[in-house]
Amino acid sequence: MKKFLYLFFAVIVMESCDDGDLIVTSFDFTDLDINYCSTVNIDSDDTVITNYIFYKINSETNESLAFTLSTSDPILEAPSTTGAYTYNLGNNADSFISYRIYNGTVDSDYFCSKIPPASPVVNQEYISDEGSLTIVTEGDYNDRDGIDSEYEMLLEDADGNLTEDLDGDGIPNIYDFDDDGDNVPTNQEGVVLNTDGSINYEESLDTDGDGRPNFIDNDDDGDGVLTINEDADKDLNPNNDTTDISVGQDYLNNNVSIDYGVTTYRIHTYYLEDITLTINISNAVFVSDNGEETIRQQTLFFGEYSAPDQTITTTPAF
Numbered sequence: 392m393k394k395f396l397y398l399f400f401a402v403i404v405m406e407s408c409d410d411g412d413l414i415v416t417s418f419d420f421t422d423l424d425i426n427y428c429s430t431v432n433i434d435s436d437d438t439v440i441t442n443y444i445f446y447k448i449n450s451e452t453n454e455s456l457a458f459t460l461s462t463s464d465p466i467l468e469a470p471s472t473t474g475a476y477t478y479n480l481g482n483n484a485d486s487f488i489s490y491r492i493y494n495g496t497v498d499s500d501y502f503c504s505k506i507p508p509a510s511p512v513v514n515q516e517y518i519s520d521e522g523s524l525t526i527v528t529e530g531d532y533n534d535r536d537g538i539d540s541e542y543e544m545l546l547e548d549a550d551g552n553l554t555e556d557l558d559g560d561g562i563p564n565i566y567d568f569d570d571d572g573d574n575v576p577t578n579q580e581g582v583v584l585n586t587d588g589s590i591n592y593e594e595s596l597d598t599d600g601d602g603r604p605n606f607i608d609n610d611d612d613g614d615g616v617l618t619i620n621e622d623a624d625k626d627l628n629p630n631n632d633t634t635d636i637s638v639g640q641d642y643l644n645n646n647v648s649i650d651y652g653v654t655t656y657r658i659h660t661y662y663l664e665d666i667t668l669t670i671n672i673s674n675a676v677f678v679s680d681n682g683e684e685t686i687r688q689q690t691l692f693f694g695e696y697s698a699p700d701q702t703i704t705t706t707p708a709f
Contacts, residue, residue, distance in 0.1 A: 420456050423447045425670070425696040428503035438463050444502050445670065445696065453511065455497055458488035458524060458672075458693070468663055468701050471528045480522035480675060488519045488672060488693075490686075515679065517686055522675030530666040530698075532566035536577040539588045540565040546607055557607060560707035566661035572707075573609045573618035574627050574657050575642070580606035598643050614645040619653050627657035656707045666698035 427445045434440050443466075446457035462485065464476050478486040495511035533540065543564045545553040555563045558572025570577045581596025582604065595604035599613030611618050621642040623632040629642040638644040670693035677686035 420447045420449060420454075420694075423449060423694075425694050426499060426502075427696065428499070445693070446499075446502050447694070448497055448499075450496060450498075453493040453495060453497060455491045455493070455501075456488070456693070457491075457502060458486060458519075458670075460486040460524070462486075466526050466528055466668065467666065467698055468703050469528065470530050470663075471526065475525040475527045478524040478526075480519040480524055480672070486524055488522070488524070488675065488677075490517045490677060491515065513680075517677035517679050517684070519672075520676045520678045522688075523673050525671045525673070527669040528666065529669075530663045530701075532563075533662045533664050534566045534568040534577070535662060536568050536570075536582075538577070538582060538584070538590060542589045543570070546570060548607075549603070558609070560656060560659075560709075562659060562661070562705075562707055568659060568661065569657070571605075571607050571609045571618075572656065573611070573629070573642070574622065574653070575605075575611075575618060575629055577606045579630065580604070580611075582606050599645065612643050612645040614648040616648045616650045618642040620650045621647070622651055622653050623649070625651060625653055627653065627655060654709050656709055658704055658706050660702060660704050663701045663703065666701065668696040668698060670694060670696065 425445055425447055427443055429441050429443045431439060431441050440461055440463055443460045443462075444457060445460070446455055448455050458480075460478060462476075462478065466476055480487055491513050492515040493511035494514050497511050500508055501511070531540075534543075536543075545555060546557045546564050548554050548557060555565075556567070557564055557570050558567070560567065560572050564570050568576050568578070571580075583591040583594040583596075585591050592604055595606065597604045597608070598611045599608070601608065601613055605611045609617050609619065618629055621632060621640075622629045623641065630640055632641045633639065634641050634647045635644055638646070641647040641649070672691040672693055673689065675686075675688045675691060677688070678684070
């Protein structure tokens with residue numbers, strides 16, 4: 392990779408001679424970590440826009456390579472399964488990349504503080520005027536309900552058909568913390584696992600004895616009223632509604648069958664884990680701050696960023 396970077400800048404020097412002399416003493420960001428910070432704002436259409444800054448700092452040479460990106464795309468919350476997230480690096484675009492040389496040590500405060508520090512001072516700066524940025528996001532969704540995804544991917548509906556989204560709420564079983572959509576989380580419905588992590592359907596709690604364990608049964612006590620509707624205070628939590636404490640919650644007591652007509656799912660929380668962003672830049676043209684020097688680069692591998700797990704919350708449409 393270092394050899395590649397050497398060749399890369401040999402090309403830069405030759406291509407830059409037409410527009411002015413360019414002297415670059417170092418440009419080795421290969422083994423440096425990617426860092427990022429972000430802010431959020433709401434645009435006029437109530438769309439959530441996240442403003443990202445991804446950057447690398449070479450503390451030995453007081454240089455940085457960074458790109459700024461403003462987007463509504465969930466680059467940290469959703470794998471780019473249908474292709475890379477792609478952004479224009481052109482002039483006046485919502486994203487740009489900069490190469491800077493400073494007169495002193497630079498740290499994360501320079502990029503992430505609301506008010507950038509007065510020092511160090513930028514001695515030289517090159518901003519992208521053309522090019523494209525691509526981000527490929529990989530990661531695994533998890534509902535952390537205790538059941539491995541391989542055993543929760545397909546669950547059997549009331550008609551005996553296997554489905555990836557048992558309750559049809561738009562959230563697949565593997566990251567739906569309430570698989571049957573009864574507003575009682577799966578991990579509170581008495582699921583029993585075998586030693587290999589698979590689901591023991593015979594031993595799992597089946598209150599009404601209909602052969603469907605509670606975690607995939609939307610009427611747990613078999614009284615004809617759906618569990619989600621046995622919620623007297625309509626707080627979207629059937630677990631705290633109990634008429635007869637000697638029996639248990641109303642949704643587990645077939646002697647209590649009042650339908651309160653709940654029409655809302657509770658807020659769902661799931662997680663994106665093992666996140667990796669692969670970031671590439673292509674056909675980039677960098678222009679110096681005085682407009683006299685131009686750097687052209689056909690391809691530039693910015694690097695791979697291992698992001699922390701992301702917590703995602705949503706309320707499924709009923």
